[in-house]
Amino acid sequence: MGKIIAIANQKGGVGKTTTAVNLGGSFGVLEHKTLIVDADPQANATSGVGFDPSQTKNIYDCLINDVHPSEVILTTENPNLDILPSHIDLVGAELEMINMPGREGLMKKVLDKIKDKYDFILIDCSPSLGLITVNALTAANSVIVPVQSEYYSLEGLGKLLNTIKIIQGRLNTDLDIEGILITLYDTRLRLANHVVEELKTHFQDLVFDTVIHRNTNLAEAPSHGSTIIMHDATSKGAINYLNLAREIIQRHEANKLKEENNKISL
Ligand code: ADP
Numbered sequence: 001m002g003k004i005i006a007i008a009n010q011k012g013g014v015g016k017t018t019t020a021v022n023l024g025g026s027f028g029v030l031e032h033k034t035l036i037v038d039a040d041p042q043a044n045a046t047s048g049v050g051f052d053p054s055q056t057k058n059i060y061d062c063l064i065n066d067v068h069p070s071e072v073i074l075t076t077e078n079p080n081l082d083i084l085p086s087h088i089d090l091v092g093a094e095l096e097m098i099n100m101p102g103r104e105g106l107m108k109k110v111l112d113k114i115k116d117k118y119d120f121i122l123i124d125c126s127p128s129l130g131l132i133t134v135n136a137l138t139a140a141n142s143v144i145v146p147v148q149s150e151y152y153s154l155e156g157l158g159k160l161l162n163t164i165k166i167i168q169g170r171l172n173t174d175l176d177i178e179g180i181l182i183t184l185y186d187t188r189l190r191l192a193n194h195v196v197e198e199l200k201t202h203f204q205d206l207v208f209d210t211v212i213h214r215n216t217n218l219a220e221a222p223s224h225g226s227t228i229i230m231h232d233a234t235s236k237g238a239i240n241y242l243n244l245a246r247e248i249i250q251r252h253e254a255n256k257l258k259e260e261n262n263k264i265s266l
């Protein structure tokens with residue numbers, strides 16, 4: 001059964017979409033079947049893996065018109081990586097959803113229909129804590145919080161963690177924090193090192209061991225409609241995201257083993 005991981009931070013430009021696309025691509029090359037759910041009306045993940053958002057059916061149809069996601073999902077150039085595309089229409093979905101029954105659980109209902117087909121489902125959230133992001137956090141088993149290694153990145157993190165806590169209390173008691181991911185890291189900047197130290201002091205093991213360095217190949221890959229792994233597998237960006245994928249897979253498998261052992265000893 002697929003593990004659903006939301007990638008969320010209400011701040012824009014921290015590397016959510018870059019992480020969704022390239023972590024997804026890395027899971028794919030490591031032979032873990034992965035779906036990226038583009039939950040941002042800007043549809044950057046959709047175009048980042050090579051599709052024109054105006055030419056495809058999209059997540060709006062699934063959330064509002066009850067279209068089955070298998071009719072909307074597209075396969076990318078990476079055979080283990082699929083995408084549920086987005087579209088600017090998703091802006092309107094937020095308003096339409098307000099009066100729908102079970103409005104926070106609509107994305108979970110959509111993903112329940114297909115989650116058995118995947119090892120991982122990554123939800124690329126928009127830079128907001130609105131109803132669609134609340135839907136993503138309600139559907140997810142865990143959340144990755146990308147944080148840019150800059151001073152102002154720490155502001156707003158408290159608000160996000162508070163939102164996660166509210167969702168854990170009311171809508172999704174099983175929601176875990178998969179990890180805080182340091183992105184756009186520049187070793188030359190003393191401030192970046194300071195931010196990393198501060199994050200590790202506050203959040204300890206919640207911070208991933210893998211750090212994503214600033215790497216221009218990562219910024220360029222979307223213009224080729226391709227993940228870094230398919231475009232330039234030897235670049236630093238590709239290696240960073242492959243390491244992140246391995247870190248998550250290892251932890252996921254260790255947890256599964258622990259659960260099985262607990263069952264046996266009961
Ligand atoms: P978000 O989805 O959080 O708004 P993006 O993933 O779109 O953030 O990243 C914002 C910008 O920074 C994009 O132009 C992207 O290409 C660039 N970017 C993200 N991560 C990196 C990185 N590690 N190195 C270089 N550029 C990056």
Ligand code: MG
Binds near residue numbers: 016017044126
């Ligand atoms: Mg984005």
